[in-house]
Amino acid sequence: MNLIQEIKRLKEEKDALILAHYYQRDEIQDIADYVGDSYYLSKIAMDSTQKTIVFCGVKFMAESAKILSPDKKILFPNLDAGCPMADMATEEKLIELKKQHPNAKVVAYINSNIDVKAHSDVCVTSSSAMKIINNIKEEEIIFLPDKNLGSYIAEQVPDKKFILWEGFCITHAKVRKEQIEESLKAKPSAKVLVHPECEKNIRDMADFIGSTGEIIDYAEKDSSTDYIVVTESGVIHEMKKRCPSKNFYVPKVTMTCLNMKKTTLEDVYNSLKNDTYEIKIHEDMRLKALNSLQQMHLLSK
Ligand code: 13P
Ligand code: SF4
Numbered sequence: 001m002n003l004i005q006e007i008k009r010l011k012e013e014k015d016a017l018i019l020a021h022y023y024q025r026d027e028i029q030d031i032a033d034y035v036g037d038s039y040y041l042s043k044i045a046m047d048s049t050q051k052t053i054v055f056c057g058v059k060f061m062a063e064s065a066k067i068l069s070p071d072k073k074i075l076f077p078n079l080d081a082g083c084p085m086a087d088m089a090t091e092e093k094l095i096e097l098k099k100q101h102p103n104a105k106v107v108a109y110i111n112s113n114i115d116v117k118a119h120s121d122v123c124v125t126s127s128s129a130m131k132i133i134n135n136i137k138e139e140e141i142i143f144l145p146d147k148n149l150g151s152y153i154a155e156q157v158p159d160k161k162f163i164l165w166e167g168f169c170i171t172h173a174k175v176r177k178e179q180i181e182e183s184l185k186a187k188p189s190a191k192v193l194v195h196p197e198c199e200k201n202i203r204d205m206a207d208f209i210g211s212t213g214e215i216i217d218y219a220e221k222d223s224s225t226d227y228i229v230v231t232e233s234g235v236i237h238e239m240k241k242r243c244p245s246k247n248f249y250v251p252k253v254t255m256t257c258l259n260m261k262k263t264t265l266e267d268v269y270n271s272l273k274n275d276t277y278e279i280k281i282h283e284d285m286r287l288k289a290l291n292s293l294q295q296m297h298l299l300s301k
Contacts, residue, residue, distance in 0.1 A: 003265045003266065004027075004031060006269055007031055007265065007268055007272060010269070010272035010273060011054075014052055015050055015051070015052065016050060016052035016053065016054055016075075016272060017033050017034070017044075017048050017050040017052070017053050017054070018031060018032045018033050018034075018053075018268065019032060019033065019034050019035075019036075019041050019044060019045060019053060019054070019055050019056060019057070020032035020034070020035045020056040020057070021035070021036070021037070021038070021041060021057040021061065021212075021234075021260065022037060022212040022213070022216065022232075022234055022235045022237075022238055023057075023212070023232040023234035023235070023257050023260035023261075024056050024260055025234070025261055025263070025264070026234075026237045027265055028056050028263055028264075028268065029237055029238065031268065032056065035238060036213055037125065037126070037127055037211045037212040037213035037214070038057075038061060038126070038127075038211070038212075039110075039127045039128045039211070039213070039300070040127075040213055041055075041061060041065075042061070042064055042065065042068070042110065042125070042296075042297075043297065045064075045068070045069060045074075046065070046068045046069055046297065050072075051072050051073060052072065052073045052075065053065060053072055053074050053075065054075045054077060054268060054271050054272060055074055055075065056077060056268065057081070057260070057263075058081045058082060058083045058086075058257075058259050058260060059076065059079075059081060059082050059083065059086075060083055060111055060112060060113065061110075062074050062075075062076040062279050063113075063114055063279055063281065064110060064117075064123075064293055065279075066279040066280075066281055066286070067114070067117070067281065067289050067290055067293055068290070068293050068297075070281075070283075070286060073275070073278060074279040075272070075275060075276065075277065075278055075279075076271075076277050076278075076279055077267035077268050077271035077276070077277070078262045078263045078264070078267045080259075080262050081259045081260065081262040081263055082259055083259060084169075084170050084259070085109075085111050085145055085167050085168060085169045085170070086111045086112050086113050086116075086145065087113065088145045088165070088167035088168070089108075089112050089113070089116045089144045089145035089165055089167055090116070091115040091118070091119060094106070094120075094142075095119060097142055098119065098142065101140055101142060103138065103140055104138065104140040104141055104142045104163060105121045105122070105136050105138040105140070105141050105142070106119065106120040106121045106122075106141075106142045106144075107120065107121065107122055107123075107124055107129075107132070107133065107136070107141050107142065107144075108120035108122070108124070108144055108145075108292060109123070109124060109125070109126075109129075109143075109144065109145060109146045109149060110123045110124065110125050110296070111145070111146065111169075112144065114281065114285060114289045115285075115289075116144070116145075117288075117289035117292045117293065118285065118288035118289045118292075120144075120292040121291075121292060122136070122292055122295035122296055122299060123292045123293050123295070123296040124296060124300075125211065125296070126149055126195065126196050126210070126211035126212075126214075127210065127211035127213055127214055128296065128300040129149060129153050129196075130153060130156065131299070131300050132296065132299040133153055133157055133160070134157070135299040135300075136160075138160075139159070139160055139161055140160070140161045140163070141160055141161070141162050141163065142163045142165075143162050143163070143164055143165065144164075144165030144167060145165045145167025146165070146168060146169065146197060147164045147165060147166055147167060147168055148168055148169070148172070148198060148199055148200070148203075149196045149197055150162055150164040150165070151164060151200060152196040152203060152209065153196075168197070168199075169197040169257075171197075171232050171255055171256065171257040172195055172198045172199075172202075172232075172255070173198075173199065174253050174255060175198060175202055175251050175255060176251075176253065177201050177202060177205065179251035180192060180202065180205050180228060180230065180251050181205075182252060183228045183249055183251050183252070184228065186249075187226050187228065187247075187249060189224070189226055190224075190227055190228045190249060191207040191222065191226070191227050191228070192205050192206050192207050192208075192227075192228045192230060193207065193208050193210075193219065193227055193228065193230060193231070194206035194215075194230040194231070195209070195210070195211070195212065195215065195230065195231035196209055196210070196211075197231075198230060198231075202230060206230070212231060212232075212235050215229065215231060215235060216235060216239055216242065219239055219243055219246065219248070220239075220242045220243055224246075225245070225246050226246070226247045227239075227246065227247070227249065228249045228250070228251065229248050229250055230250075230251060230255070231255065232255050232256065232257045232260065233250055233254075233255050233256055234256075234257075234260060234261075236248050236250070
């Protein structure tokens with residue numbers, strides 16, 4: 001059986017849409033209808049007319065799509081693909097923190113679990129966070145779970161007071177300053193492109209900081225030829241496609257998100273064939289989390 005042909009056939013038969021994040025395996029990106037960053041995929045899932053969506057990413061992404069589009073069938077091909085950073089924020093601790101800061105607006109990175117979203121005022125993604133924060137009038141902001149994205153935004157919005165959670169992405173935390181210095185020694189003219197989930201000392205070395213989608217767009221429009229890419233290595237696939245004559249280097253460390261790589265072509269095939277695994281959310285819970293995601297799309301306009 002040719003898996004790719006079968007996936008295409010089933011996709012047509014079921015009128016399904018396949019979405020893939022830029023951190024997915026190359027072959028998953030290649031069979032997707034849309035590949036993008038977290039914000040782009042959330043918007044496509046919400047706006048698409050197809051009633052069945054196969055979401056190749058991690059669980060919070062598929063769950064967010066279901067929260068925003070309860071009438072669509074959201075299929076999540078590999079149930080084990082979670083996000084360790086999302087699990088670093090808990091509902092109990094957030095309730096406590098809100099009691100200590102009753103006037104603060106709660107801003108949750110979309111990389112969070114549904115119970116945390118239920119207690120949050122607005123969600124953000126790395127590409128929409130700045131715009132959304134600037135559209136919030138409250139001075140005090142509880143930002144969770146990513147302390148790195150939170151501090152990156154806080155640096156640019158000095159008139160607001162940020163209460164940062166202690167969460168972080170285990171993939172972006174791996175890279176060390178010395179490893180980028182080593183890459184720069186080999187390619188001194190290369191531009192350093194960094195995801196805001198990286199720590200401050202890494203962000204300080206960047207020529208450009210942005211979401212996965214923004215990093216890819218930057219390299220496409222920029223006039224340089226060499227780039228050191230400091231984010232999960234999956235983005236290189238799209239960068240090479242869009243800029244075949246440019247050179248992309250990665251620091252000497254494995255920046256692979258094992259969860260993002262769990263979904264295989266076989267999982268996608270099974271997902272389309274057997275409707276596995278359909279995301280189901282209790283309506284009470286969905287309604288509690290809905291506002292934070294709706295606000296994200298409203299405030300990022
Ligand atoms: P973006 O796609 O918004 O850059 O997010 C990166 C990420 O870590 C997703 O889990
Ligand atoms: Fe979570 Fe980091 Fe993996 Fe994204 S790259 S899914 S934030 S662990």
